[in-house]
Amino acid sequence: MANKKRRIKDLSVMLIPDDYADPISFKISFTKLKILVVLLTIIIIHIITGFVFYWKYAVVNDKNQVLTKENFELREDNKKLYSMYEIVDDFLQYQDRVKTALGINQDFEISDRRRAEILNDISPSMEIIPNQPLQSEEKKQVEAKLDFLTQTKSSYHDFAENLPTFLPVEGFLTTDFREADWFVSHRHLGIDIAAKKGTPVRAAADGIVLFANWTNDLGNLIIIDHLNGFITYYGHNQVLLKKEQSTVNKGEIIAQLGSSGKSTAPHLHFEIRKNGEPVDPKEYLISFQSR
DSSP states (O other): OOOOOOOOOEEEEEEOOSSSSOOEEEEEEHHHHHHHHHHHHHHHHHHHHHHHHHHHHHHHHHHHHHHHHHHHHHHHHHHHHHHHHHHHHHHHHHHHHHHHHHTOOOOOOOOHHHHHHHHTTHHHHOOOOOOOOOOHHHHHHHHHHOEEEOOOOOHHHHHSTTSOOSOSSOEEEEEOOBOOOSSOOSOBOSEEEEOOTTOEEEOSSSEEEEEEEEETTTEEEEEEEOSSSEEEEEEEEEEEOOOTTOEEOTTOEEEEEOOOSSOSSSEEEEEEEETTEEEOGGGTOHHHHTO
16 A cells, blocks of 8 residues: 555744754644634734724814814804894894884885876876966065075985985975965975976885876876875976886986976976875975985
8 A cells, every 4th residue: 555645733843043042943733823824814904904994083083173163163153143133133123113103115016996096186186387487576586595405315215215205306496385275276286396407307215106197287297106105296307217117216217307298497396195195395305304
């Protein structure tokens, strides 16, 4: 029989030192060696995995710190914004209360019924006396009393957008507001402001153009509904620049001053009506209040 090769079960290891000390030798079985290699492999894999995990953790941790700082800053900014929002909200609520007290309504819709009611009142309201020539002495007295009106700037214009406080045109006040009484049989429902033909005529307040057409007395006439009980009339214009149902802002140009209708000279006839009743424009125009 052929000799069977002897199976090696152990591994001998000899350590020979550099000096003259006795060498050290030991034996280890292949089974234990395999187990040791497996353990070392596992340990090395754990070390590499742990290093990779630690590195990723460090990167994520840095990002988290940056995000935490940014979130803190955002929270602080939000606190400031909320504080500012509360201030603005309080102001808006206060503004709404004031506007409600003043009778200002922001609803910009005109019903057909309301439009018909207002327009039906146009004809009987035009009791306007044409400007009569004055005698020389009377003319001197009037010229001495002529007041030149200027459009006064005020923050109240911006606050009360729907109140007719803005002077429609700069010029001389020639005819005042007057009601009929025992001594005066004719009434003048507005004021007349004389100026050069073609001078821009501006809206006294925000609103919607209710009427923009020709009338026998006031010629080219514009009527603006301010949707809060106030209506303004602008008569004797040379050219109308706004159409009916168009929205206008306070101070916006709506026409050019002229002498159309029953008029002897270029001027603007301006009326203010509150709840259908004519009122003296001088009570509302800031240009008169600031004098």
